Amino acid sequence: MRHIAELPDARADFAPGAPILADDATVLTAAEFRARVRLAAGALHRAGVRAGDVVAVVLPNRVELVVALFAAWRLGAAVTPVNPGLVGDEIRYQIADSGATVVVGEPGGTGVTLDVADLARPTEPVAAAPADGPALIIYTSGTTGRPKGVVLEHANLTAMCAMIIEALGLDETDHSLLVLPLFHVNGIVVSVLSPLLAGGRTTIAAKFSATTFLAAVERIRPTYFSAVPAIYAMLVAQPETRRPDLSSLRRVICGAAPMPAELIRRFEDRFGVPIVEGYGLSEGTCASTLNPVAGPRKPGTVGPPLPGQTVAIMDPDGNLLGAGESGEVVVRGPNVMRGYLGNPEATARTIVDGWLHTGDVGRFDEDGYLILVDRIKDMIIRGGENLYPKEIENALYRHPAVHEAAVVGVPDPVLGEVPVAHVVIAPEAVVTEDELIRHCREVLAPFKVPAAIVRTAELPRNPVGKIDKKRLRALAVQG
Structure with missing residues (x-):
């Protein structure tokens, strides 16, 4: 398989009857997934999408969002996933800033030009034309002014997924339970693309609820899920009388924000499932360090750099620092973004001499594990x-x-x-x-x-x- 866009065809050719993608309402085999992607590509093409265009998708977590992703890639277009919880002005800003040609969403939604239901309607087949340029435009959370569009190319995704698959040891037996939002790169890369590329499957959970999530794990039997510290804190706070069967979980992953070592201990003592904590950012296509699945895991750190990336500590003058010295965390590798869409000044401030400046303060311990000290701005x-x-x-x-x-x-x-x-x-x-x-x-x-x-x-x-x-x-x- 040369290109991620070819994944639906490759999986359907290999095992057409194997389940590959599901949500609360739908379960798709590999053959059904391919058919849905081809129909959706036809619908997007009929709506005017061509190679080099951008498709905005304003949907909650559901199968159709992943179908739209692969359909756009099949046409050589990029996708910008939009948080459907944003207010109208925020949604319109992202649509306009990304230059989206078509907006897929629920009827009556802000800016929607293509009803999500149209993605599954019969249409004339369209020849596949994957392109090697931009794949995703992920918008930052906007903690400093207007959100910026992080442009990630297919090469970024390919490199990142290969690193995740190797680091987590994913294979065809893995089943990911997606709980993070699909407008964020962690949800897309760790919970969807990586398990599907490894030959496994993904189930998309409804909106997270601490009171129902453990029962969902018991019912769905995933081998892992990726979450943020807040989710683990809510699960630990559940009544001690709840003793769900979590034996299907081989490990769970924590990212997006540093997790206190004490919270890791509480979760592992309570549920008996190891937490693998990592670190990364959208500008680095998701992850740059990860505690080893096979150990030693070191709570309080976010692990060593992933193979294929260089992670270092830099002082304000651009000098690299040694173990134990604190400074800004910088990253270099094939996972580093192309840049911020339409914002060369911000790109030049963030990527300097090939180093992605993260804005995080950290240091490496004697074993090469990264310890995050804090955000510079905090x-x-x-x-x-x-x-x-x-x-x-x-x-x-x-x-x-x-x-x-x-x-x-x-x-x-x-x-x-x-x-x-x-x-x-x-x-x-x-x-x-x-x-x-x-x-x-x-x-x-x-x-x-x-x-x-x-x-x-x-x-x-x-x-x-x-x-x-x-x-x-x-x-x-x-x-």
């Missing part, structure tokens, strides 16, 4: 001292009553900034703010202790599930 400067919120959060997680924690800097007239911790208390736990402050004083230097603890029922999150610290900082200013 650093708090308290009276001239640099504080990293992640260190304070990790200290809070060591208290058994803390379910989740997020630390942000708030303005202070004397010190400039001080750290404030927003804390979600574990179910049925009883603890006071003063107790948590005393706990922090026992494990942190005095200048790192939060100026205040704010108890909250839940933490704000962005659409991918990361804690939205921008919103927490805004709340502190408003308050």
